[in-house]
Amino acid sequence: MSLCLISLTGCNNNMDYVSNDSGAAAPGAPTCFDVNDLYRTYSTFFKPAEGWVGDPMPFYENGKFHIFYLHDARDGSLTFHPWYKATTENFSTFTDNGEMIPTGTIEQQDRALGTGSVFKHNGVYYAFYTGHNGDLDPREKIMLATSANLNTWTKDPSFLLAASDGYDRNEFRDPMIIKDEASGTFRMLISTRADYKGSWRAVIAQYTSTDLRNWKLTEPFYDDPNTFMLECPDVFTMGDYQYFIYSNIDNRKVHYRFRKGTTGTWTIPTNSALDGIAFYAGKTASDGTDRYITAWCPTRENHSDYKGFDWAGSLITHKLIQYADGTISMTYPHGLNDKLSNSQNLNMTSSVNTQIESNSFTLKASAEQAVSVFDRQEGTYKIAAKVKATTSNSFGFEFGSCGNRREVYAVVFDLEQQQLRLERRVFGEEPLRIDNVKLNVPDNKEFDVTIMVENSICVVYVNHQTAFTNRIYKMSWNPWGIFSDNGEVTFSNLNLSK
The missing domain is CATH 2.115.10.20 (Glycosyl hydrolase domain; family 43)
Structure with a gap:
């Protein structure tokens, strides 16, 4: 798998989605797409063609x-x-x-x-x-x-x-x-x-x-x-x-x-x-x-x-x-x-407070959140990583990481509350906690994470113990990322496959 830094500025004219970028993002930031999920095909997380x-x-x-x-x-x-x-x-x-x-x-x-x-x-x-x-x-x-x-x-x-x-x-x-x-x-x-x-x-x-x-x-x-x-x-x-x-x-x-x-x-x-x-x-x-x-x-x-x-x-x-x-x-x-075993290029669009070595990303948050954002994906794919929380007790994966990231949907590993939680995070507002499941936190604070995605559905599996299913419409066709709210956490062997 190769790693490269890219910039996305265009908006595909496919009628399945339209741009809703507010224009407040920096030049060259990934455009936000608003995908019409009604017309997407679900063949992995099955639904019939009609209904x-x-x-x-x-x-x-x-x-x-x-x-x-x-x-x-x-x-x-x-x-x-x-x-x-x-x-x-x-x-x-x-x-x-x-x-x-x-x-x-x-x-x-x-x-x-x-x-x-x-x-x-x-x-x-x-x-x-x-x-x-x-x-x-x-x-x-x-x-x-x-x-x-x-x-x-x-x-x-x-x-x-x-x-x-x-x-x-x-x-x-x-x-x-x-x-x-x-x-x-x-x-x-x-x-x-x-x-x-x-x-x-x-x-x-x-x-x-x-x-x-x-x-x-x-x-x-x-x-x-x-x-x-x-x-x-x-x-x-x-x-x-x-x-x-x-x-x-x-x-x-x-x-x-x-x-x-x-x-x-x-x-x-x-x-x-x-x-x-x-x-x-x-x-x-x-x-x-x-x-x-x-x-x-x-x-x-x-x-x-x-x-x-x-x-x-x-x-x-x-x-x-x-x-x-x-x-x-x-x-x-x-x-x-x-089925999802064909590795893809991991294209990074932006990074803050992140040390990168091959496919290992060490995020060190201080007063500012640490985050790395990756290119948008279409359809069905898998994200996998070994995550080691060194000092961080709040970190995870985010979706809808487009534009200026004013609004994202974060799957939060909250080690203090022992929760895996979905939040809607809007800049300047308190996070909206949408759902959570119990997270078993091992003594070594290491997590084997696999995320299965198809269009607006993502299912997060942790340590072959926890399953967390979510519907996130902003996830579809928009960039995704990894983050740390505090302290240090390493995402090693970060892999994208289809």
């Missing part, structure tokens, strides 16, 4: 992951969220298989489809899903479609499961099936609310069956009085431990619990969140060797960093790592990492 990915439901068979998902067309239709499917072997390239299970009519229970799961038994694939119609009472019931090949599905109108007495009939969704191998019986877990233990609370209702058709209510699988709903439940076993994963509707994060065996008290880990607020509705699938969790990274309204999150977006996948004590962490899928 967006909601609530993925992965299923693995014969070397291929079948990612069923709720298709969010955003076309104003009175019926919405049919099940679509994409397939992949490596989470780096996807095939769009289109619609699998259509919605019903505006009068039917499945006017809108909701989350569910796919289960195979005796050569038949069962897709249990949520039928949602806000004009009916109850609003939600569990419904069924079956298939012989995972591609052609037939709805079974004879199957309808409504909430039992004592459960919330309008919040009754997200079914998943697990099999008790010892007894040969099946359990259906459903996200709902119930009058349980003396108060209405979020529960995972539990039904049992011997034939996948007739279901009998039993005691709740899990309950939580501190949140409204535990959405998209997922239960699986790895080694000696059983895991329960759910999405907290209140704090918009994916959490997990675990326990030894399949009975007994659940352990709540010190850090139960698996990512930040831009990673929702996580569910898992295993290829028999590794287990992966898929979720969606939301878009923002009008594709603007200043607007709120939409429902649905692009597909994000992490690989789970299990430790001997039962805790788990996240890292990148190796198929994605291997």
Whole structure:
């Protein structure tokens, strides 16, 4: 990889973006581009050509992951969220298989489809899903479609499961099936609310069956009085431990619990969140060797960093790592990492308080921040580095580093608060803290960092322990940088690849 100092002054006439440089930047500073993300292609963090990915439901068979998902067309239709499917072997390239299970009519229970799961038994694939119609009472019931090949599905109108007495009939969704191998019986877990233990609370209702058709209510699988709903439940076993994963509707994060065996008290880990607020509705699938969790990274309204999150977006996948004590962490899928292996020139556009030796950058901040800025990139790429914090306790990577850098989006390694944090930094203003995840700080203060980027999405992986997903529109087609707010930090083996 070569390193050179360049200056960018022009603005490409591609209609996908326009210049929004205020003119306050120094002559020769990189122009700020405002990319229209609506027309960008997402093939790595998959989305269909038309519409967006909601609530993925992965299923693995014969070397291929079948990612069923709720298709969010955003076309104003009175019926919405049919099940679509994409397939992949490596989470780096996807095939769009289109619609699998259509919605019903505006009068039917499945006017809108909701989350569910796919289960195979005796050569038949069962897709249990949520039928949602806000004009009916109850609003939600569990419904069924079956298939012989995972591609052609037939709805079974004879199957309808409504909430039992004592459960919330309008919040009754997200079914998943697990099999008790010892007894040969099946359990259906459903996200709902119930009058349980003396108060209405979020529960995972539990039904049992011997034939996948007739279901009998039993005691709740899990309950939580501190949140409204535990959405998209997922239960699986790895080694000696059983895991329960759910999405907290209140704090918009994916959490997990675990326990030894399949009975007994659940352990709540010190850090139960698996990512930040831009990673929702996580569910898992295993290829028999590794287990992966898929979720969606939301878009923002009008594709603007200043607007709120939409429902649905692009597909994000992490690989789970299990430790001997039962805790788990996240890292990148190796198929994605291997795909982005072609090293690129690391073109630096500016540098302040930085000592450079080959691809090693030592940033020494004093009263002034230390920063190095690199050329803009398009599409999909990977940034990797070994980071050693000598005396700095606040440093990281920034995006949207164009013009005079009056506004940037910083991924901050805050060692004092042990946080990996996304901030919007505007000159002369207090930083806006957008999101954060827990950062494990090793004694040697060394961090192996990999950042996967496609258009406005970046996923930061640290030490194969922490995953942090973000949507940053200003990142697309604009320069990026490394910085230190105080003290000294070295970014060694800094590498850009596609």
